[in-house]
Amino acid sequence: QVQLMESGGGLVQPGGSLSLSCTASGSIFSYYPMGWYRQAPGKQRELVATITSLGDTNYADSVKGRFTISRGNFKNTVYLQMNSLKPEDTAVYYCNHGPRFWGQGTQVTVSS
Numbered sequence: 001q002v003q004l005m006e007s008g009g010g011l012v013q014p015g016g017s018l019s020l021s022c023t024a025s026g027s028i029f030s031y032y033p034m035g036w037y038r039q040a041p042g043k044q045r046e047l048v049a050t051i052t053s054l055g056d057t058n059y060a061d062s063v064k065g066r067f068t069i070s071r072g073n074f075k076n077t078v079y080l081q082m083n084s085l086k087p088e089d090t091a092v093y094y095c096n097h098g099p100r101f102w103g104q105g106t107q108v109t110v111s112s
Contacts, residue, residue: 002026004095009106012085016110020080022095022103032098033058034078036069038091038108048093051078063089085110 008020020036028034035050035058049059049069057069068081078095087110095103 002101004103006103006106024076040091
């Protein structure tokens with residue numbers, strides 16, 4: 001069983017930065033990427049960014065050039081560096097690993 005624990009959310013002003021981290025406990029599956037999704041109030045959950053075990057990354061168009069996903073040396077930790085944040089980035093951010101495993105979510109609020 002894999003458990004994902006996020007940290008790092010909070011309140012930031014527009015244009016600011018936040019960093020999220022997610023640590024997986026248990027045996028992760030190398031053939032599944034790790035990634036971040038987000039869900040804003042009244043909207044569906046959407047992909048933010050993913051990273052494979054080989055380091056290949058994929059980003060939503062809305063965050064390209066502003067967010068960076070990376071993995072720790074032991075591959076069971078994934079980070080999301082968020083720069084130039086906008087109010088529309090406000091959402092609950094969820095860590096993901098494969099089709100079954102989700103973190104509990106961490107709130108990111110971008111507001112002045």
